[in-house]
Amino acid sequence: MDITSLFTQFLSGLTYGTILFLVAAGLSLIFGVMNILNFAHAALWLMGAYFSYTFWNLMQEHSFAFWLSIPLAGFAAAAVGWFLEVVLIKRIYKRELHEQLLITYSVALILSDTIKLTWGVTNKLIVRPEMIRKPVFIFGAPLDSYFIFVIIAGAAVAIGLWWFLKYTRYGHIVKAAVYSREMVAALGIPIPRIYTWVFTLGIFLAGFAGGIQAPIGSITLGMDNAIIIQAFCVVVIGGFGSLLGTLVGSLIVGEVMSFTILFWPEGAMVLIFVITAAILIVRPWGLFGTPMRT
């Protein structure tokens, strides 16, 4: 195995890691702030992909359709997320763990069927603009040119979230809420409203990630089942509520997937769950997380 091949494999791990990061970032944010493990996250991600297809389809004749439909998918998913929070999720913040899991699981079931009812069972395919149909070569390693955009988008989301949490007032409130919601409430900050917006932001990220995923292959029902479980692994490995952890966790999972295919293809998912379980046993709060309040 020469250096170029290894580098190629590294790049493909990086791209898969980026996609996972985009999905897991919202999951981690929602868990960190509200302590809700959102089973419905991947269903909203898939919905984002379908939204993106619809927007692209409506504006097909315009050259910007392809690019515009991706953020629009984020906003459309965010609208669904906002509605879900206000109607349902709001009611379960203080409920028991199993009730929270069952509710978000049910939401995932309902959303999957909603997608089926809305978009049907046939695959959707977005045709890319001419400029990103061919591969580019980085040090001789081929890379799908669209993935350059994916990696930039992933980096932008990471930096944007970091800046938001570090430098904005809302970011400070959100970070404080991770540690003590009682304290934040005592300062007269309306916790329910903050929760609504954090949830909406998390789902925006899911929808945006779905929009990014859409042009990679074809969009099909059930795609969410595979990704939700990997996104959970990312969040567990990196640590709940930690942005840096999510980033590192995604890259670990992405690279493990990519390199095991060369050396031990059957073991890819087994290895990822061994890592996940090992981290949970040794350091339940993840590589970069902090022990959670209970």
Place this chain on the structure above:
Amino acid sequence: MKKLAGLTVFLCVFTMLLVPVTVKAAEPYNLGVALGLTGAGALYSADGVEGIKLAVEEINAKGGFLGQHKVELFIRDSQTKPDVGVREVKDLILRDKIKAVINDYSSAVAMAVKPIAQEYKVLHIASISNSENITKINPSPYTFQVVPNSYMQGKASAVAVAKIANQKGWKEYITIASDYEWGRSTQDEVVKVLKALAPNLTLKKEFWPRLGEAQFTSYITGIMAMKPDFVFGILASNDNVAWMEQAKTYGFFDKIPYPGSLITVTELQLQAKTLPRNMIALTRAPFFAHMDIPMMADFVKNYRAKYNKYPSDWAVLCYDAVYTLKQGVEKAKSIDTEKVKDAMKGMTVDLTRGKLTFRTIDNQLSCSSYVGTITDDPRYPFPIYKDIVEVKGSESERPESEILEARKAK
């Protein structure tokens, strides 16, 4: 008293759920369909259902089977999962009282359903799933396969590929196949034939992505890094589309020949703009190969009128499945399943793909596989096969002696 009340409530709720099955005076023919409408097989299964619906409409317009038994369709989703498939078919048999079931996309599902159909004496017609193991080992007299099986397809395409490999002096190749019954049994056959016909070839590596895989990037870059002389792909439906789309964006097909893999009319239509041209590919029932047969020409015309698109292999095969059943009923002069089953044994049927015969040893229809070069054609809004080689069933079937041997070994 309260205890009794509790029990009564429970009993009432229970009996309310037991909806009685009413039997109608003029007996309809209940036909079950269990295909993978969601999951990895969704893409092909949706077309199959359309073909079935059209056939049933045509038959019912003439009064139904034998001109009097209206065909009633019961369509279920097997989700391309064996356990769900079994549950749905059991449901169809016990509740909807079906006499025959067309099933499934996935060979694994079809194999799980086969013993259930046999147990309840219901005809089982495999029209998309094509692992030869469905009919080769543990054969059921109730299971019929109207699609060229994995042995026939593997052989047809491997013979073509071996020829090219010998011409070009290729040495190493890689296979990438779906990790389940169909992928495994086809890969097995292809590797065996290539070994026999192109002894200079070595299999460098096997990749087994799971059924339903959507992210092929790492496989693609991994294969490209190994620089094989060619790659043989055994992927279908959703997986095939995802794989081809992603491989193309890596310039995979510019660098590595990809001959003889399954590219059906579904892919030809869906990926009309993006499919690489001049590639040699394999398919199971392309309508354009048989436009000279009146039944096919009529079917394409009616299908286009109804669905506003061209029929895929799956629409053709599933349409044929219904007509196979119709001709079986006509030969038996009865809708009694036992009689139809016996009539269908070794029967010759008139289908869109011509006059074809079921082999008595395994109820496999002796039908053709099609190898050709993907080329644009002004008559169609998508590329079709050029220089089609129709590999007849008789040229590609597994010899009966081998089947008997395999059964003995089991």
Place this chain on the structure above:
Amino acid sequence: MKNKYLFPAALFLLAVVLPFIVPEFWVHVLTEILIMGLFAASFNMIFGYMGQLTFGHAAYYGVGAYTTGLLIVKANVPLLVCLPLSMLSAGLCAAVLGYFCVKLRGIYFAILTMAFGQLVYYIIFQWYTFTGGDNGLQGIVPPAFLGKAANPYYFFTLIVVTLGMTALWIISESPFGYTMRAIRDNAERTEFIGINIQRYMHLNFIIAAMFAGLAGALWGPFNRSVAPDLCNWHHSGMPVFMTVMGGPFNFLGPLIGSAIYTMLMAFVTSFTEYWPMVSGIVIIVVVLVMPGGLLGLLSDKLPFLKQNDEGNAKETKG
């Protein structure tokens, strides 16, 4: 006090009589209710009695199902021998994996059990040559003395499930069962009185897994095949829902939940393919409207359902 046996006895009587009245389809549904009921009851040993949520219980159910499946398909072992062996293999799995799980609590426990569940799932899924991978195993035929009709296998299941449930009942009413309740209600205090709570929890985890394995072992011959999806996390969600629906603080709650869920599914799927959506809506309504489950709701009205020690549902989060 003899009253508390009246309800189970009535249920048993009903289970004996029903298959002679209902059509064959519903006999299959009843068989499924029993198998899933035992699975859910075994889950409730961890959830209701130990106070921890496992989201990977299907792994042990699946291990049991595959043990029986493999023994029958590959070695033609009689079913009656397969059943205890399935319990054993599921128990062994739980002995290893459970050792780590019981070190954690709350959400970490839930996630680790889920991660281990997926680990088992992927091992079965990828091990094509041994487990059949995605295909599953076919040709798991019940023994000849049970014949091919629905009723004999139903009664066989009824006997096995009744024995299994009785064993679980005895365990839950034993001093061991009360120790579990003590751990659930206040782990610290229980530890102070000199009980090694981790060892107790580990043992309970193994017991629960063994009975899940027994339930799984019944599934293969019933369906003539097993598939890896039996161990997937979706399948782990089913006993959670059944238990919540029936009532986790009543021994028979999970069984009742299984009956409601399975019958609802059989009923709804007869006219719509959108069962996932219907089930999702039902789950949400149950969780929001009747947190104590059906038996929790009914036991206020019908005192004979109430069991002396478990009337009070705990409200604290954790």
